[in-house]
Amino acid sequence: MIAPGGAPGRLGPEPLGCVAVFGGVYSNHVALAAAIEDARARGVEAMLCLGDLGAFGPNPDKVFPLLRDAEIPVVRGNYDDSISRGLDDCRCGYTDPRDNYYARLSYQYTFSNTSPENRKWMSGFPDEIRFRLGGLDVLGFHGSPRQRNEFLWESATPTHFLTKLAREHRADVLVGTHTGIHWKRRLSSQSWYVNVGALGRPANDGRTEVWYAILRADVRQLEVEFVPLAYDHQALAHEMATEELPIEFIDTIRTGWWTTCLEILPAKERARGRF
Numbered sequence: 309m310i311a312p313g314g315a316p317g318r319l320g321p322e323p324l325g326c327v328a329v330f331g332g333v334y335s336n337h338v339a340l341a342a343a344i345e346d347a348r349a350r351g352v353e354a355m356l357c358l359g360d361l362g363a364f365g366p367n368p369d370k371v372f373p374l375l376r377d378a379e380i381p382v383v384r385g386n387y388d389d390s391i392s393r394g395l396d397d398c399r400c401g402y403t404d405p406r407d408n409y410y411a412r413l414s415y416q417y418t419f420s421n422t423s424p425e426n427r428k429w430m431s432g433f434p435d436e437i438r439f440r441l442g443g444l445d446v447l448g449f450h451g452s453p454r455q456r457n458e459f460l461w462e463s464a465t466p467t468h469f470l471t472k473l474a475r476e477h478r479a480d481v482l483v484g485t486h487t488g489i490h491w492k493r494r495l496s497s498q499s500w501y502v503n504v505g506a507l508g509r510p511a512n513d514g515r516t517e518v519w520y521a522i523l524r525a526d527v528r529q530l531e532v533e534f535v536p537l538a539y540d541h542q543a544l545a546h547e548m549a550t551e552e553l554p555i556e557f558i559d560t561i562r563t564g565w566w567t568t569c570l571e572i573l574p575a576k577e578r579a580r581g582r583f
Contacts, residue, residue: 319381323440324353328535329448330520331358331485332385334508335365335418337374338547339518342539343507344378350535352522356437358485359385359450361430362418363398364508365544366551372426384433385450385486386457391419392430401457401486404571411569413554438479442525444498447479451486460484460503462491463576470501481530483523488512488569489577490519490534498528505534509557510564512573512581516541517564 319327328347333340347355357380362368375382382388386399398415402408435456437448452458453473460470474482474495482501489512490505505511505519517536524531545561556567565582573581 319354319356319437319439321440323442325442325526326352326522326524327439327441328352328355328520328522329358329483329502329504330355330380330507331450331504332360332363332488332506332508333357333371334360334363334506335368335371336508336518336544337365337367337370338541338544339507339537339539340371340374343518343520343537344374344380346535346537347520347522350522354439355380356439356448357382358448358483358504359383359433360387360485360506360508361385362387362391362422363414364553364557366547366553368418368422369426372429381437382430382433383437383448383450384430384435384456387415387418388430388433389456390415391422392427392433394427399457401451401459402569402572407569407571410554410556414557417551417553441481441523441530443528444480444525444530445478446481446483446523447477448483451484453477453479453482453484457486459487459572460501461487461574461577462489462493462503464574467493467495471495471499474499474501480528481523483521488566490521492532492534500530500532502532507537509560509566512564512566512577514564514582516562 361371488506492502504521522533548558
C-alpha cells in the first residue's frame with residue numbers, strides 16, 4: 309500500500325470485513341508497535357491511522373518507520389498538517405490559555421524533532437479516506453469531515469448533527485479521533501459515528517492502557533470493538549523524562565489521568581477524570 313519513501317497507502321477498492329483504526333498516535337511509538345502486533349493477532353484485514361502522529365510523546369521520528377513498514381494509510385491530522393507546512397502551532401483547536409501553553413511546548417518539541425523527510429511524507433496525507441466495510445460506506449477523518457480540528461464529544465454532540473454530517477458526506481459510518489476519548493453512537497438503522505480514541509495517551513480513566521477500535525461489518529450491520537491496549541508505558545515515561553518533556557505529560561502516561569488539555573473537556577467528560 310505504501311511505496312518505499314513515497315506517498316501514504318490507501319485502502320483498496322474491494323470491501324473489507326474487518327479493519328483496525330488508530331488515532332492520535334502522539335509520538336507513542338511503543339504503543340503503536342504494540343497495536344500493530346495486537347491487530348494482526350486479531351486477524352484484521354487492514355489498518356488505518358487517523359492522524360496526529362506527533363505531539364505529547366518522545367522522539368516522533370520513531371513512529372514513521374512503523375507505519376511505513378506495516379503499510380498503514382494515514383489521514384492528515386492537525387499536527388501532521390502544521391508540521392508538514394511549517395506552521396507556528398498545532399492548530400489543535402484549544403481556546404484556554406493553559407491548554408495552549410502545553411500545546412505550544414508539545415508542538416515546538418515535535419517540530420524540532422521531526423526530520424525533513426518525514427515532514428515531506430506527511431504533506432502527502434489525504435484529508436479523508438473512504439472505504440467499503442461489508443456493505444457500508446465508511447469515511448475516515450481526523451476531527452470531523454468538515455473541520456480537521458473539530459472536537460466531537462459524546463456528551464456535547466447532538467445525534468441530529470452527526471446524522472447531518474453523515475448525509476452531507478455520503479457515508480454510512482463516520483470514523484474520527486482528535487478528542488482522545490473513544491465513544492460510539494448509532495445514528496439510524498444503518499448509520500453510525502465512531503470515535504476510535506487515541507493510541508498516544510490514556511483516556512483520562514485512571515488506566516494506563518490506550519485505545520483503538522476494530523470495525524467489523526456483515527452486509528449492512530456494523531460491530532465496533534474498542535480495544536484496551538496494554539504496552540510498556542513505563543519505558544515510554546522513562547524516554548519522555550530523558551527527552552525532558554513536561555512532567556505533566558509523563559504523569560499522564562504513568563497514572564492514566566490527564567493533567568493537561570483539560571479545559572476543552574465538556575463538564576461530563578471532565579467529571580470522569582481526577583482533575
